[in-house]
Amino acid sequence: xxxxITRLASVNLRKDLRLEWRSKDVLNSMLFFCLLVVVIFSFxxxxxxxxxxxxxxxxxxxxxxxxxxxxxxxxxxRELRNGVLDAFRVSPAPAEALFLGKCIGNFLLVLLxxxxxxxxxxxxxxxxxxxxxxxxxxxxxxxxxxxxxxxxFFAAMSIRTRNRELMLPLLxxxxxxxxxxSMVLATAExxxxxxxxxxxxxxxxVYCVVFTTACFLLFDTVLNAE
Amino acid sequence: MRNxxxxxxxxxxxxxxxDNGAGKSTLLRMIAxxxxxxxxxxxxxxxxxxxxxxxxxxxxxxSLLYEDFSAMENLRFFSRLYSIDSDAxxxxxxxxxxxxxxxxxxxxxxxxxxxQRLSLARAIFHxxxxxxxxxxxxxxxxxxxxxxxxxxxxxxNEGKTILLVTHQAGILSDIADEFLVMSRGELVxxxxxxxxxx
Numbered sequence: 508x509x510x511x512i513t514r515l516a517s518v519n520l521r522k523d524l525r526l527e528w529r530s531k532d533v534l535n536s537m538l539f540f541c542l543l544v545v546v547i548f549s550f551x552x553x554x555x556x557x558x559x560x561x562x563x564x565x566x567x568x569x570x571x572x573x574x575x576x577x578x579x580x581x582x583x584x585r586e587l588r589n590g591v592l593d594a595f596r597v598s599p600a601p602a603e604a605l606f607l608g609k610c611i612g613n614f615l616l617v618l619l620x621x622x623x624x625x626x627x628x629x630x631x632x633x634x635x636x637x638x639x640x641x642x643x644x645x646x647x648x649x650x651x652x653x654x655x656x657x658x659x660f661f662a663a664m665s666i667r668t669r670n671r672e673l674m675l676p677l678l679x680x681x682x683x684x685x686x687x688x689s690m691v692l693a694t695a696e697x698x699x700x701x702x703x704x705x706x707x708x709x710x711x712x713v714y715c716v717v718f719t720t721a722c723f724l725l726f727d728t729v730l731n732a733e
Numbered sequence: 734m735r736n737x738x739x740x741x742x743x744x745x746x747x748x749x750x751x752d753n754g755a756g757k758s759t760l761l762r763m764i765a766x767x768x769x770x771x772x773x774x775x776x777x778x779x780x781x782x783x784x785x786x787x788x789x790x791x792x793x794x795x796s797l798l799y800e801d802f803s804a805m806e807n808l809r810f811f812s813r814l815y816s817i818d819s820d821a822x823x824x825x826x827x828x829x830x831x832x833x834x835x836x837x838x839x840x841x842x843x844x845x846x847x848x849q850r851l852s853l854a855r856a857i858f859h860x861x862x863x864x865x866x867x868x869x870x871x872x873x874x875x876x877x878x879x880x881x882x883x884x885x886x887x888x889x890n891e892g893k894t895i896l897l898v899t900h901q902a903g904i905l906s907d908i909a910d911e912f913l914v915m916s917r918g919e920l921v922x923x924x925x926x927x928x929x930x931x
Contacts, residue, residue, distance in 0.1 A: 518813040522799075529801045590795035594855065597765045599786040600814035731769075 512604045519608025526585060527616065533581045537574040537620045544570040545624065549631040557699075559632045564694030567628060568650065568687055575617050575654050576676055579662040582613055587666060592730075602727040606659065610719075614655045621647060637700030646697065646704060649711040650690035653718065657682055660722035664729050686714050734759055734770065735918045741896060743778070743862070746889045748905050749898045751915035757898040758794065760915065761865045764896070765791040777863060787815055790861035792869055796848045797855060800841030804851050805834050808858055815859045826858035827851070831880055845872040853881065857888070864888065866897040870904065878904055 527533055548566055586592040595605055628634055636643060658679050665674035693707035734756050741747055749757050762768040764775055766783045777785035791797075798807050808823040817823075824834040830850040840848060853869060866885075870878045878901070886908040889895055899905065902912060906926050914922040 515814065518810065522810050525806075526799060526801050585799075588800065590793055590797050591799055593767055593791075593793060593795075594797035594811060595814065596767055597786060597789065597791045598811065598814035 512601055512607065515600050515604030516607035516611065519605055520612050523582065523585075523608060523612035524615070527582075527612070532585075533578045533616055534619065536581065537578050537616070538623065540577055541570050541574045541620060541624050542627070544573070545627050545631055554632070556633055556635070559634060560637070560698040561695055563628070563632060563634055563698055564691040566632075567694060568690050570624070571617065571621060571651070572654060572680075572683070572687060574620060575613075575651075575658055576679065578613060578616055578620075579655075579658040579679075580672055580675055582609060582616075582659075583662045583666045583671075592666075596731065602730045603723055605730070606663070606723060606726040609663075610652075610656050610659045613659055614652055617651050617655055618648075621651065634698065636698050638697035638704070640697075642704055642708070643694065643697045645708055646690060646693040646711070649708065649715055650686065650693075652715050653686040653690070653711060654683060656715065656719050656722055657686075660726065660729065663726065664732075682718075686711060689714070734763070737773075737918075737920050739913070739920055741863075741894055743894050744889065744892045745910040746885070746895045746905075746908055747897065747911050747913055748902050748909040749896060749913045749915060750900070750902050755915040756918040757915050758867050759918075761791070761867050761896065761898055762793075764863075765789060765865050767791075785863075787859065788862045790856035790859065790864045792852050792856040792864075792866045794867055794871070796840070796852045798840045798848065798851060801839055803837045803839055804832060804854070805837075807840060807851065808855060811855055812858060817859055823858055826854040829857070829884065830854045831877075846874055846877045849873050850877070850881070853884075862893060864893055864895045864897075866895065868899055869897065870899060870901050882908060 552562075554562070586595070658675070661678040661682070662671075662675050665671045665678060668674045689707045689710045693704035693711070696702050696704040696707065737756075737760065749760070751757050759768055763770055764777070764782055766786060775782040778788055782789075799810070802810070804827050805820070805823060808826065809820070812818070812823055827834040830853050832847060832850055832854065840851065843851065849869060849872065853866070856864060856866070864885075869881055873881065882904055885895055885897070889908065889910075897905070902909070906929070909926055912924050912926065912929055913920060
């Protein structure tokens with residue numbers, strides 16, 4: 508019996524995407540929340556194009572960060588209903604496969620949210636990028652992975668606590684501060700074209716590698732903690 | 734749990750009884766690897782219980798099923814965790830518990846009795862040698878309970894070891910090999926059905 512982690516991760520990923528496709532719980536709540544943030548902020552500030560470029564990084568990542576937190580809580584809540592997580596734990600499948608599948612599933616959902624929301628940000632804030640857009644794509648890919656990998660890990664940690672909705676941001680946000688700061692800076696640097704975001708991109712890449720490895724290695728302990 | 738020392742023989746049917754909070758479900762969860770004992774060890778067929786997961790089938794109070802999946806979709810997902818890729822095997826397990834594998838209704842729309850049956854199918858589809866069943870008759874009508882008992886008797890006759898927690902031990906008196914009783918986290922007695930009736 509060969510239980511390859513990547514094959515089992517893909518089994519978990521397909522299961523998560525199929526469940527999400529049927530319920531659309533995660534995507535709907537993320538979209539609604541993000542839409543609210545975009546609309547409220549657009550009415551709250553009256554900015555010039557230049558000013559918008561400078562603050563857009565913070566605004567965009569704030570919206571995506573909190574939307575991601577909502578998604579992560581719900582993706583694990585699905586595993587608690589009817590105790591399904593126990594069925595996984597009694598199986599011979601390695602915990603890392605569940606973690607990897609969940610991370611990729613959440614990553615794809617948040618990316619989808621970003622793709623759907625990007626035109627709205629452009630319209631509501633009259634955003635255009637001075638720097639190359641491909642750099643922005645790299646920042647978003649790395650930034651989203653950084654949020655999702657830590658978020659999936661800490662959501663699993665808080666899943667069995669009484670106040671899991673409160674616990675996740677409390678655990679996730681402090682750890683994510685360096686990555687979020689880097690994402691905001693890099694996004695502003697690309698949008699304004701004033702400086703190169705290369706340093707921030709390198710930092711994000713290292714952050715992703717370090718935290719993905721740490722979360723991957725520690726996940727079995729977290730999943731089986733009582 | 735306190736000072737529990739228990740050895741089960743292969744191919745026998747054990748019924749675990751006791752008051753609420755006696756530790757029956759905890760014992761099952763420990764054997765299944767869901768709870769960790771603070772001391773001592775658990776061996777299943779000579780191996781550490783966590784290395785013998787594919788040899789065990791576990792049925793809990795909760796159904797351990799996805800409500801937005803059909804019976805086949807649920808079992809197909811769980812079967813992949815055991816590296817099983819055969820739909821025929823899954824269909825056989827679903828038929829064995831008296832359900833129709835072609836039923837495409839989601840589990841969320843199942844009655845409690847159907848969920849229990851499917852939950853049992855989930856616990857047995859991979860042909861485990863040790864079955865750990867926690868209250869398989871709860872919320873099940875008497876006819877369905879009798880069918881489940883017959884199914885379990887058949888599995889015992891195939892050589893499977895069964896450890897079953899129930900408050901309805903009476904319906905198992907004909908097929909159980911041994912009754913175990915727990916109280917306040919301790920195993921307080923072991924007896925055969927003959928000794929119970931005497």
